[in-house]
Amino acid sequence: xxxxxxxxxxxxxxxxxxxxxxxxxxxxxxxxxxxxxxxxxxxxxxxxxxxxxxxxxxxxxxxxxxxxxxxxxxxxxxxxxxxxxxxxxxxxxxxxxxxxxxxxxxxxxxxxxxxxxxxxxxxxxxxxxxxxxxxxxxxxxxxxxxxxxxxxxxxxxxxxxxxxxxxxxxxxxxxxxxxxxxxxxxxxxxxxxxxxxxxxxxxxxxxxxxxxxxxxxxxxxxxxxxxxxxxxxxxxxxxxxxxxxxxxxxxxxxxxxxxxxxxxxxxxxxxxxxxxxxxx
Numbered sequence: 001x002x003x004x005x006x007x008x009x010x011x012x013x014x015x016x017x018x019x020x021x022x023x024x025x026x027x028x029x030x031x032x033x034x035x036x037x038x039x040x041x042x043x044x045x046x047x048x049x050x051x052x053x054x055x056x057x058x059x060x061x062x063x064x065x066x067x068x069x070x071x072x073x074x075x076x077x078x079x080x081x082x083x084x085x086x087x088x089x090x091x092x093x094x095x096x097x098x099x100x101x102x103x104x105x106x107x108x109x110x111x112x113x114x115x116x117x118x119x120x121x122x123x124x125x126x127x128x129x130x131x132x133x134x135x136x137x138x139x140x141x142x143x144x145x146x147x148x149x150x151x152x153x154x155x156x157x158x159x160x161x162x163x164x165x166x167x168x169x170x171x172x173x174x175x176x177x178x179x180x181x182x183x184x185x186x187x188x189x190x191x192x193x194x195x196x197x198x199x200x201x202x203x204x205x206x207x208x209x210x211x212x213x214x215x216x217x218x219x220x221x222x223x224x225x226x227x228x229x230x231x232x233x234x235x236x237x238x239x240x241x242x243x244x245x246x247x248x249x250x251x252x253x254x255x256x257x258x259x260x261x262x263x264x265x266x267x268x269x270x271x272x273x274x275x276x277x278x279x280x
Contacts, residue, residue, distance in 0.1 A: 017031060067102060072099065081108075097127050131274075159175070173204030188214075
């Protein structure tokens, strides 16, 4: 297998294009090479966003296929973990994945997409970029002035739509709010600070969306995403020392915390997919 040089991989191609563009040099070859990268490559995404390029091929809408009624029934009663076993049994059916967008907690279905080797690339792609809890997301996005696609981009990265997600740092629910931040937000919104409720989709989406709105008042969108992961104090300090930062590629290349670099990379790609690759 041929090994790419540092300037031939997507990172090198993008930065070569970015630097040459700023210097007013010709970038035809770099633009051609960047446009040939996979659509979900971060640097292809950044190039497309900065150039305002529309993606030619979108993934088709979800189709109504055979569903796993037992898994749906189990999740309606809050038995999400047991529903995974039901889904595994239903994998014998060719169209079991039609269940995924109907599940109250689609996390368990999305996990199985890469297990069923019969599924094609488009099927895996489309069924792993869902829009669950649509009415709640629309309501909170409208109430707090946050782009719905950004909410879904963050939710997908934070929890993969698992309403009962709990991280090693005790971040909770769909939007993975840590207890300290959740209590602070509840005080700002005048809510009762009850920890268990942050696993309920409504409160998790409400608090996560409000927090994105709050961060967006302090930072551009790409830095608000970084602050959602790393904290606004850390981002403010880094930005004060690096005032030349202009877009997400700078965060991914130079932010000192690797977890946040990877987080911004993945959320940016998620946003691009939700905004430009999915047909409604």
